[in-house]
Amino acid sequence: MWAYLVRRLFLAGIAIFGVLVIVFVLSHVIPGDPVVAILGGQAREDVIEEVRRRWGLDRPLYEQFFRFVGRLLRGDLGVSLATNRPVAVDLRAFFPATIELATTAIVIGAGTGLAVGIVSAVAHGKWVDHLVRFLSLIGLSMPVFWLGLVLLLLLYARLGWLPGPGQLDIFVSRPPPVTGLLSVDALLARDFTALANALSHLVLPAIVLGSHALVGIARITRASMLEVLGQDYVKVARAKGLAERTVILRHALKNALLPIITVIGIYYGGLLEGAVLTETVFAWPGLGRYATSAMLSQDFAAIMGVTLLIALIFSLANLIVDLAYGLLNPKIRYE
Amino acid sequence: MDSSIQRSATSDRAPIRPAPRPSALARVLRNPLSLAGLLLIVGLIILALVAPLIAPYDPIRSDLMVSLAPPSRAHPFGTDQLGRDILSRILHGTRISLRIAILTALIATLIGAPLGVITGYFRGRVDDLLMRVTDMFMAFPRLILAMAIAAALRPTLENVIIAISLAAWPAYARLARSVTLGLREENYVEAARAIGAGSGRLLARHIFPGVLSPLTIQVSLDMGGIILTAAGLGFIGFGAQPPTPEWGVMISEGRNYITQQWWVSTFPGIAISLFVLGFNMLGDGIRDAMDPRLRSRGR
Numbered sequence: 001m002w003a004y005l006v007r008r009l010f011l012a013g014i015a016i017f018g019v020l021v022i023v024f025v026l027s028h029v030i031p032g033d034p035v036v037a038i039l040g041g042q043a044r045e046d047v048i049e050e051v052r053r054r055w056g057l058d059r060p061l062y063e064q065f066f067r068f069v070g071r072l073l074r075g076d077l078g079v080s081l082a083t084n085r086p087v088a089v090d091l092r093a094f095f096p097a098t099i100e101l102a103t104t105a106i107v108i109g110a111g112t113g114l115a116v117g118i119v120s121a122v123a124h125g126k127w128v129d130h131l132v133r134f135l136s137l138i139g140l141s142m143p144v145f146w147l148g149l150v151l152l153l154l155l156y157a158r159l160g161w162l163p164g165p166g167q168l169d170i171f172v173s174r175p176p177p178v179t180g181l182l183s184v185d186a187l188l189a190r191d192f193t194a195l196a197n198a199l200s201h202l203v204l205p206a207i208v209l210g211s212h213a214l215v216g217i218a219r220i221t222r223a224s225m226l227e228v229l230g231q232d233y234v235k236v237a238r239a240k241g242l243a244e245r246t247v248i249l250r251h252a253l254k255n256a257l258l259p260i261i262t263v264i265g266i267y268y269g270g271l272l273e274g275a276v277l278t279e280t281v282f283a284w285p286g287l288g289r290y291a292t293s294a295m296l297s298q299d300f301a302a303i304m305g306v307t308l309l310i311a312l313i314f315s316l317a318n319l320i321v322d323l324a325y326g327l328l329n330p331k332i333r334y335e
Numbered sequence: 336m337d338s339s340i341q342r343s344a345t346s347d348r349a350p351i352r353p354a355p356r357p358s359a360l361a362r363v364l365r366n367p368l369s370l371a372g373l374l375l376i377v378g379l380i381i382l383a384l385v386a387p388l389i390a391p392y393d394p395i396r397s398d399l400m401v402s403l404a405p406p407s408r409a410h411p412f413g414t415d416q417l418g419r420d421i422l423s424r425i426l427h428g429t430r431i432s433l434r435i436a437i438l439t440a441l442i443a444t445l446i447g448a449p450l451g452v453i454t455g456y457f458r459g460r461v462d463d464l465l466m467r468v469t470d471m472f473m474a475f476p477r478l479i480l481a482m483a484i485a486a487a488l489r490p491t492l493e494n495v496i497i498a499i500s501l502a503a504w505p506a507y508a509r510l511a512r513s514v515t516l517g518l519r520e521e522n523y524v525e526a527a528r529a530i531g532a533g534s535g536r537l538l539a540r541h542i543f544p545g546v547l548s549p550l551t552i553q554v555s556l557d558m559g560g561i562i563l564t565a566a567g568l569g570f571i572g573f574g575a576q577p578p579t580p581e582w583g584v585m586i587s588e589g590r591n592y593i594t595q596q597w598w599v600s601t602f603p604g605i606a607i608s609l610f611v612l613g614f615n616m617l618g619d620g621i622r623d624a625m626d627p628r629l630r631s632r633g634r
Contacts, residue, residue, distance in 0.1 A: 015471045018474070019474050019475050027486075137368075137612060137616060137619065140559070140615055141608045142611075143567060143583070143604060144567075145567060146600065149590060149593050150600075153593050153601075273476035273477065276567075277567050280571050291482070292482070298486070315474050
């Protein structure tokens with residue numbers, strides 16, 4: 001187990017280093033000149049030269065990379081050209097919003113997905129099952145950013161049931177930051193107005209972000225439950241005269257859970273991807289939007305920093321999934 | 336023994352495989368879901384082909400006199416902020432999405448499949464290297480990698496295709512490799528080797544054809560995802576640029592009008608959903624037909 005963990009961490013380290021190399025090279029072959037982009041086209045030639053020298057952009061590529069890695073190892077991610085703040089500060093500011101959104105999304109997605117999957121497995125072949133299957137295909141086919149816009153149109157603009165984009169209404173003051181997670185901070189400050197407002201802003205983007213995970217989890221739950229429901233021990237449990245509810249939840253679900261948990265973990269890591277689009281639609285101040293604007297404005301340090309963070313989260317999520325799989329299924333041994 | 340070698344030697348043209356179930360395709364087509372999906376895709380392909388003939392207006396030319404007009408008889412899906420007919424833009428957009436999907440699938444498999452087959456066949460250090468390289472690519476969410484590539488190459492339609500292909504090939508390389516690992520131990524490959532077929536011939540005649548069908552299936556399952564990724568890139572500004580009638584770009588352009596002029600963003604989104612739905616329905620049917628566990632389940 002430990003040997004396996006060390007090996008996996010080593011391989012993940014290599015992979016992340018590779019990601020850094022790829023993105024570094026990519027972001028340095030950009031045809032446009034970021035210095036000109038930041039200073040504007042009117043900037044004097046010598047000013048541009050000076051700024052370029054100050055950022056080390058006049059050095060050869062490999063030298064820039066090793067300088068970057070050197071600084072990285074000292075915990076220095078550099079300064080964002082666009083926000084003029086250290087990238088580490090930026091990331092710390094944007095990270096919590098994404099975590100709050102993604103966690104809410106996976107809770108909604110996993111909870112609903114499990115329920116829907118169980119129901120359609122139990123009703124296998126009946127109209128409920130067919131309906132769920134068809135709806136889930138439609139759900140998987142809609143672009144999340146479009147789903148977000150349409151739901152905003154209906155629930156915010158037309159019906160007025162939910163607030164519009166953003167994390168809080170402008171007339172609500174932010175609770176003092178402790179964790180950075182807005183709703184948790186509001187709860188800690190016992191500011192229930194802010195809490196209610198934050199939650200009402202959180203619901204819609206979380207549903208949108210979690211929609212694909214919901215469908216995926218429902219589908220794997222259904223498949224896994226169907227497999228288990230055909231097993232002998234389920235028949236025995238039924239034959240013993242146990243209530244159907246007990247059979248399904250205690251005997252079947254427990255055994256069907258393994259692949260479901262794996263998929264939930266994979267989706268949680270994958271939510272970062274959906275976050276890029278969802279955060280754009282809902283003006284959500286998270287990592288996805290930070291990554292988007294960094295890449296669009298060719299902000300080297302920010303691109304590298306956010307890339308590193310995303311790769312770390314993604315690899316970590318995958319690693320946890322694999323380890324959890326082993327812990328839950330004693331038949332699997334890691335070498 | 337002798338006869339089996341003889342057979343595989345003479346049957347180069349049709350290598351002995353586990354007898355292909357004749358019903359595989361039939362099973363896919365008999366499934367109403369996948370049949371509907373296939374019809375949807377074929378319909379959209381036809382629309383893409385005849386788009387210039389049937390589109391009532393020029394998809395690019397603006398007519399500010401009718402900007403943001405609601406759906407009407409003259410403009411069934413309404414017009415956008417520049418007075419362009421949304422139906423015409425969607426019809427032309429079908430060509431764009433189809434082109435992105437086909438070219439991306441093609442490029443990604445053309446990179447991935449040969450690499451996977453060759454490294455899976457020869458194993459050794461090159462194989463390890465490929466695995467590490469795919470690890471790197473897969474240590475990263477696909478959309479974000481494609482964003483980085485598209486941003487670096489400058490956001491254009493062509494670069495979207497390149498970006499998604501570069502983000503997608505590792506999965507195909509891995510699939511091709513794992514299929515190859517299984518195939519190279521097969522009797523018919525052993526037999527061909529025994530009678531002196533060289534590696535090149537083995538790869539081209541015996542292994543590659545066997546890799547092709549699982550790859551094709553995987554690609555058809557991924558098609559919907561490719562279209563969604565391309566539209567997403569267009570939406571956040573990393574893809575096709577205005578005035579291209581790309582669906583993601585159209586949704587993005589309609590964003591500011593969504594509360595009043597809902598039709599600008601809504602119709603392109605329905606178009607994307609239908610296209611992706613076609614591929615997802617087909618994919619589901621294929622999965623049903625391929626998965627023996629689902630087939631034999633007689634509940």
